[in-house]
Amino acid sequence: IVAGGSTAIRATKNATKAIPIVMAHGSDPVALGYVASLSRPGGNITGLTHLAPELGGKRLELLKDMIAQLTRVAVLTDPGTGGHGPQIKELEPAARALAVQLLVIPVRAPNELENGFSAMIAGRSGAFIGLQQPTLDRVRDRIVELANKNRLPGMYPNSEYVEAGGLVSYAADIVALFRRTASYVDRILKGARPAELPVEQPTNFELVINLKTAKQIGIEIPPHVLARADRVIR
Structure with a gap:
């Protein structure tokens, strides 16, 4: 089974x-109890994770590079989703190092999104990070719409949000991860045991910036950040 x-x-x-x-x-398969360890899963599950230890910190760092005066960042999350805890935990040390306060905004249903963005504004958030969660992905367009309506810079979990009008994403190349699953399937069909196949973490990350959205919400992307982008939507 591929999941x-x-x-x-x-x-x-x-x-x-x-x-x-x-x-x-x-998300973090060890923290979520899917595998015993990345190097030796120990059960019937193996494969790839889209999270790397530095990913959350890098997203926060990029936001700080884009908005130098940033002191408070909201985190849009569905607490009922498995990846919630590990991704929040990953952001905390980076926030302390960058002197940024995190404001966790829980959204358990689509009809809570508008109130969630109102809470970001009321909490004086200078930007927000959307976590990589399937429940949020399903309302991607609405999240982007509300972010831009409130002129709130967003760091999104994948490039599909940016293609839909979001400001910026920094994420593992999901297409590349799906391609890598074929090698796992091949090895298992040839007799390898999932328990002994190490879980791989991503090595390729993509920074995507939407300049049209930056202009729309009144954000000027610094040249040194723009120069690091793998893809720019103009």
């Missing part, structure tokens, strides 16, 4: 302990 995202991985894990499961991408 992408924490919700699908959790569902397949609960469904079987015998059939091999390959994670196409997912």
